[in-house]
Amino acid sequence: MKRTIICLALLAPAIAALAQEGASRPRARDLGVGPGVFAPGPLNAITDVAGVAVGHVTIVRGDEVRTGVTAILPHGGNLFQDKVAGAVFVGNAFGKLAGSTQVEELGTIETPIVLTNTLSVGVAIDAVVGYTLDQDGNGRVQSVNALVGETNDGGLNDIRGRHVTREHVLEAIREARTGEVEEGSVGAGTGTRCYGWKGGIGTSSRQLPERYGSYRLGVLVQTNFGGVLTIAGAPVGRELGRHAFAAPGGGPEAGADGSCMIVVATDAPLDARDLRRLAARAVFGLARTGSSYSHGSGDFAVAFTTSLEMRTKAGETAPRARRVLPSEAVSPLFQAALEATEEAVYNSLFRATTVTGRGGQRADALPIDRVREILRRYNPSPEAVPKT
Numbered sequence: 001m002k003r004t005i006i007c008l009a010l011l012a013p014a015i016a017a018l019a020q021e022g023a024s025r026p027r028a029r030d031l032g033v034g035p036g037v038f039a040p041g042p043l044n045a046i047t048d049v050a051g052v053a054v055g056h057v058t059i060v061r062g063d064e065v066r067t068g069v070t071a072i073l074p075h076g077g078n079l080f081q082d083k084v085a086g087a088v089f090v091g092n093a094f095g096k097l098a099g100s101t102q103v104e105e106l107g108t109i110e111t112p113i114v115l116t117n118t119l120s121v122g123v124a125i126d127a128v129v130g131y132t133l134d135q136d137g138n139g140r141v142q143s144v145n146a147l148v149g150e151t152n153d154g155g156l157n158d159i160r161g162r163h164v165t166r167e168h169v170l171e172a173i174r175e176a177r178t179g180e181v182e183e184g185s186v187g188a189g190t191g192t193r194c195y196g197w198k199g200g201i202g203t204s205s206r207q208l209p210e211r212y213g214s215y216r217l218g219v220l221v222q223t224n225f226g227g228v229l230t231i232a233g234a235p236v237g238r239e240l241g242r243h244a245f246a247a248p249g250g251g252p253e254a255g256a257d258g259s260c261m262i263v264v265a266t267d268a269p270l271d272a273r274d275l276r277r278l279a280a281r282a283v284f285g286l287a288r289t290g291s292s293y294s295h296g297s298g299d300f301a302v303a304f305t306t307s308l309e310m311r312t313k314a315g316e317t318a319p320r321a322r323r324v325l326p327s328e329a330v331s332p333l334f335q336a337a338l339e340a341t342e343e344a345v346y347n348s349l350f351r352a353t354t355v356t357g358r359g360g361q362r363a364d365a366l367p368i369d370r371v372r373e374i375l376r377r378y379n380p381s382p383e384a385v386p387k388t
Contacts, residue, residue, distance in 0.1 A: 025184065025353065025365070028204075028346040031372055033232045035288070035346075036339030038332075041205040044343075045181045046218030048205035049265040051075040051306050054220065055176030056187030056201070057168045064158040066357040069124065070187035070201060071172040072113040072220060072263050074304050078135050080144065083108040085310035087272045087303050089279035091286075095259045095298020096121050099147035107272025108312050109304050111146050112173050115188035115222045115261050118152040120164035127169035149300055151224035151259040153191030156357030181220070184351030191357060192224035193258065194348060195290065196242040198355055198363040199223035202348025206336035213325070215268040217333055219282060219340040223348040225258035225299070227292035231346060234378035236371055237290060244292055257296030260286060262344075264303040264337055269310050269325050277327075279303035281334045285341030303337075 028034065029044070041048025053073040059065055074084045086109035088100045098121055103109060111132055114124045128146035132138060153159060172187070181203045183189075189200030205218035226244040229237035237243035262282045270278065279301035286299065293299055309322050354365040 025351050026368060027350055028343050031350070031375060033346060033375065035232065035342040036206070036335065038206040038208060038336050038339060041207045041216055041218065043180055044205055045203040046072070046205060046220040046263065046265050047178050047181055048207070049216050049218045049267050049306055051178070052218065052265045053176035053178050054181045055172040055174070056182060057172040057175070058186050058190050059163055059168060060190065061163065064358045065161065065163050066157040066191035066355055067117050067120070067153050067159070067164060068187040068190040069164060069168050069172040070115045070189070070222065071169070071176050073173070073176045074109065074265065074306055078137055079112065080110045080132050080135065080141060081137050081314045083110045083312040083314065084304045084306060085270065085272055085275060085312070087276035087279055089276055089283055089301045089303070091283035091299030091301070092293055092297055094296050095150065095300060097149045097300045098125050099145045102145040103147065109147055111144060112176070113263055113302055114146070114148045114169060114172070116148070116150055116164055116169070117157065117159055117188070117191065118150045118154070119159050119162050121148050121150050123162070123164055123166055124148040124169045127166040130166070131170055131173055147302065149261040149302070151188070151192055151222050151261060151298070153224065155191070155193060155361055156355055156363055157191035158358050183347050185353045185355050188222045189348065189352070191355065192222065193363045194223035194345070195226055195229035195237055197349060197366040198352040200348045200352040202344040202346065202351065204340040204343035204347060206340050208332050208336060212332040213268065213329070215266060215333065217264065217266040217268070217336040217340060219337065219344045220263045221341065221344045221348055222261040223345055225260045225286070225291055225297045226294065227290040230288070230290040231371065232375060232379060234374050236374050239374045240367070240370060244294070257294050259298035260291070262301040262341060264301060265306065266303070266333060267306050268333055269307040269323055270305050270330065271310065271324050274325070274327055274330050275303040275305060277330065278333055278337050281337040282341045285338040286345065288338065288342040289345045
């Protein structure tokens with residue numbers, strides 16, 4: 001998948017080096033960390049759910065601008081005319097998830113899901129509305145429910161400058177691709193922090209065994225929250241001495257506040273009610289990594305299914321038959337959502353690179369060698385992680 005970087009020409013070498021550093025950093029499974037009992041999909045990414053595409057625009061300018069946009073497309077067609085079943089779960093509502101009330105009411109998603117920074121939600125809505133109106137077949141559309149989420153990157157980024165433009169959002173949508181997903185300090189995760197370290201974009205997936213329907217589930221996270229980092233049960237935040245409740249003087253970079261946006265995709269034929277329950281499990285999954293769900297942390301999850309059975313055609317009025325997975329059968333998907341969310345958070349941290357931004361503020365990349373040593377100390381004989 002192509003990543004687009006908007007930057008000053010003089011910064012191009014530095015950005016190229018940053019991208020190379022990110023590509024060389026490990027994912028969780030490279031360190032033997034594979035949460036849960038289900039195996040990941042082939043890419044271990046949200047794009048393991050067929051048809052789902054992800055696009056990033058990373059915006060780095062001068063010393064002050066560290067932000068971006070990430071777009072998730074549930075399928076490659078006209079989403080307004082062929083809506084997917086969807087739902088939202090709010091763990092803590094200190095945040096802005098535009099479009100959530102209509103999703104809750106109707107149980108459908110009709111636009112790309114866009115993630116950006118807090119003060120760029122408005123411009124992102126405008127861009128998504130324009131994108132939808134301009135699609136073939138939408139010439140008579142007069143109402144669009146743009147679904148846009150955010151976290152606040154105002155520490156590293158000049159957020160008040162509102163540097164995300166309509167064109168950046170449209171570019172993220174246009175550049176969305178299936179296949180591998182870039183992680184770490186990219187897109188909407190360019191200026192974020194997590195657990196006192198550099199956060200960003202992370203993703204993971206799970207493939208259910210045949211006895212549970214062989215369904216796939218994928219998660220993408222935009223991590224910008226705090227607490228006490230725990231990895232595979234090891235108290236990494238405590239051991240490293242950097243967490244939300246460390247001794248005074250730790251600075252705002254180790255604070256508990258922030259936010260996390262989670263997007264969950266599956267191909268299982270779930271209705272909106274069970275998609276909301278699935279989204280809740282993704283928010284619950286943050287607890288496995290040590291989240292404090294603090295006062296200032298907006299913890300939101302959006303879940304959708306790509307199942308053709310659950311699609312809604314614009315303007316349809318005639319009854320039709322659907323095969324829906326019964327609630328008694330969704331527990332394996334709940335487990336998959338917990339596991340994939342946990343691993344996606346780890347991937348956002350492991351793949352993130354050190355970023356220096358506004359006012360010289362710096363977010364350090366999680367120190368891999370020290371984390372590896374802590375994991376070995378607390379898990380001297382770890383079981384092999386699930387394989388594809």
